[in-house]
Every structure is written in structure tokens, then in C-alpha cells.
Amino acid sequence: MLKIDNLSAGYGDMQVLYDISLHVDEGEVVSIIGSNGAGKTTLLKILSGFVPIKAGTVLYQGEDLLKQKPRKRAEMGIAHIPQGRGILGTLTVKENLIMGAYPKAYRHTAEEGMERAFQLFPILGERQNQMAGSLSGGQQQMLAISRSLMIQPKLLLLDEPSLGLAPIVVEEMFELIAKVAEDNMSILIVEQNLHQALGVANRAYVIETGKVVLEGNSKELLANEDIQRAYLGV
């Protein structure tokens, strides 16, 4: 599905990612875990086409993803929920959903997509004509997820979904991700919140200062003593 090989990248003279290799298989949930400044967000920005690379390849369904313009990603079935959710606050809830199905191939599905979203989150239906900026953090997260589902993506990229949310909302959020993952969608999550990220994922990679230092099955990683020391303070 998604295959990253020997990827190196950086800004100017500063190298951020060193020789990263990872892959996401069909229907798999993969987490990338790392602390601040480890290069997680840079990695996602490379996938969305906003940061150039220095070396390496990124294949999506066997095709070179980095050759494509950023806006082509949605057409190719890649949805992206950026850090801070990326809600368009000056558009209404309904308009945000409509924009979620913007690529031509999906426009005719906008109506059913919206109905699905309102079924999943009735509160969005009640507030469909309100400005999205007036929603609470949790509701904005629901909207961000619903909007990304408008194209029924094959691959969903999530950048720090827990950022800036109350703990209870974070928990709801990850329950949702787990639910969404049941639809046989591939999901790549970048996250600091180790417990949640490993809880929802099949596999995970741990990144430190731009290098993959550990990878494996989530359950194994959760039991790993190094990880427990570094991230859970046990």
C-alpha cells in the first residue's frame, strides 16, 4: 500500500530524517511514535507533498507518490487530517463536508457521504449550518474525521490526533479511529501519546531524532522495557 525506503529529508542544512524505511499494508493501522522534534510531522508533510526529500523513495500502490502534486493526493484516495485538525472555521459544517468530496470523482457522492457523517455523529447534523469554527474541540475532531471519510479513502494519514484535546476526548477519538479502521482502510498515525497510539495500531515504529530505533507488533512494543522507561516513565 505505502512503502517508504531509505528516506532522508531536512530543511536547508539541517537534516531531520535519516534513512527511514517503513511500510503500511492494506487494511493495516500503523503508528509512528516519537517525542517532539523527532521528525514525525516532517514525515507526514513529505507524504502530503509539502516538504521535499533529499534521498529515498515513497511508493503508494506501487506508484511514485512524490511525483504527484499535493492536491492529487485526495484523488488518489489519500485523506489527511493535519495537526490541529485543519478544520475550515469560516465555512459551515456542511460546507466543510462538501469540500471533503471536492475531487471530481467524488463530487456526486457528497450527499451520501454527508448522510453517513450525520449518522455517525448526529451532532454534526444538528449543527450543519453553523460555522465550523464555533464547534468544540471534540466536535471539530468529529468533523475532521467525517470530512476525511468523504472520499472513502484507501489511506488515512493522521497527524497527532490527540494534540490539544482533553483526555476524555482523546479516548473517544481513538475509539473512533479503531471503528473507522474496521472498514478495511489503511491508517498511518503519528502520535506522542504512546498508550493510545499502540492501543489502536497493529504495528508501530518508534522514531528518535530522525531515525527508526524500534519497530514491531504493537503488543510487543507495549511490553518492551526500553519503551516503558522512555515513554511511560515506569
Add this chain to the structure above:
Amino acid sequence: MNYWLFFQTLINGLLLGGVYSLIGVGITLVFGVMKIVNFAAGAYLVWGMYFTWVWHQVTGWEAYALIPLVIISMIIFGYITFKLTIRQVLGSDFTTFILITVGLSFFLQNLSEVVFGTSPLAVTSATALYSLRLGTFVISVPRIIAFGGMLIFVAGIGILLNKTLLGRAMRATAENAEVSQMLGINTEKTFTIAFLFGIVMAGIAGLLVTPLFFVSANVAETFRLAPLVAVVLGGLGNIKGALIGGMLVGVIEGLVSTFISADIGVAAICILFLIVVYLFPLGLFGKGARKA
């Protein structure tokens, strides 16, 4: 105080202000989507006037019947100038855009002098001679048409922005260009379209004033300052603000020109501008620009 003169001037100012509003709304639209202030709007207005003159010479029709032809001409002309200048520096910082649109303004104005000469031309119009009587007040028909045309175009822009997919894509791009690209929006295309809308509105404003002004590159001077002041007065990026700001500027300019001296009408606009910006730094309806 001569009340008749006061109200007559008020009406005239309001109607001319409508033209400022139309240009101002175009500037606002471009600023809203691209975060660029188009200082060349006045020069595009002049080209709108010249296109009206050219098509009038070719067809012999009334100026108002030429609206579709002038729109098409402005789109083509605007696209070429956009492609050659602003398109080249998309993604640069604000100073670049100020320099390039101010430079473009001088270039376009001088280009029109090179192409059409410096002597004023006239678009003859039968409607220019008509006026309405409202009690003792006289209102010239071209001014009413200019004002009405402005309202129609501004309402059209409102519908475009709020009810169509293109308008929503423009608003999305205005708020967050990066997220818009993630959603599959061609932000470069939305930039181009927004800019062309601004140019077309300036061109239409040019057409609407041909019965009132001689066609000449100097007209750009008249329409360079006032719409920009109107836009900032109303709160940069606010369409309703640009609409009301334009009328306010028109009225103040008219009143001062009539009652104090015609020479200081423009100075009055500047003083009004200073007072409003001092009292309301974000403009009358401004909520302040938000970054990303």
C-alpha cells in the same frame, strides 16, 4: 446652509461612491483569497474604459450593451498580465506583491497611453444625457445605472462565494491554502480566478463610468486612491465593509468638494482615512486579519 445643495451632493457622492465600492469589493476579494492588495485596480479600470471605447467604435452599441464583450476582454487581458507578473512571484512575501502591483499599475497606465494616445476619448451615449427628477433633486441616469450595476455585481459575488463550489473553494483557500490542497483544491487556479474576478470588476467599473468621464489614462488617478481607502476603511477583507466604505468615501469627497473646495476633495479622503484608522485601527467592520 443650502439644504438642496447638501442633499443633491449627498446623492451624487453616494452614487459615485458606488463605483468605488465596486472596485473596492474586487480588491477585497483578491485580498481575501490571496492576501495580496491589488494596487493596480485603478489601472485595470482605465483598461476597462478603453475596451469599452474600442468595442463601442467597432459595434456602435451603447456602453451598457458591451458588458459581456468587456468582461471577456478583461479576462483575456487580465490573464495575460497576471501570468506575466503576479503568477511568477506567487509564494513570495507581501513586499514583493506591493512592489509588483504598484509597478504593474504604472506600466498598465503608460501602456494605455502608448496604445491609445494621451488625448481623452469619449464613448458617446444616449443615456448620458438623461436624468431623473425626484422632487427638486436631479439624478443623472448613468449614475443610477452605475450604482445599480454595482449592487448587482456585488450581490453576484456574494452568491458565488456562499452558494457555489468554486466560491467555497475560494473561501477554503483564503482560510488555509495547505489544507485546501490536501482536500484536492487547485489553489493556484483559485488564486488566478480570484484575481481575474477583481480585474473584471475593475473593468466593469470602468465601463460604468464611461458616460461620466472621458476615457483617458489620467482617470486612474481618480480611481487609484479612493477604492483603496474605502477597502481599508471598511476593514480589509470584508466585502460589506468595502461596499459601505466606498459610499462613505464618495459622500465625503462630494461634500468637501462642493462646500469647501473642489481642490481638496482628495485631501478630505485622506483625512477621513486617518481619523477612521485612528479610531478603529481594524476599519469600521474589520475583525482583523487572521493568519492561517
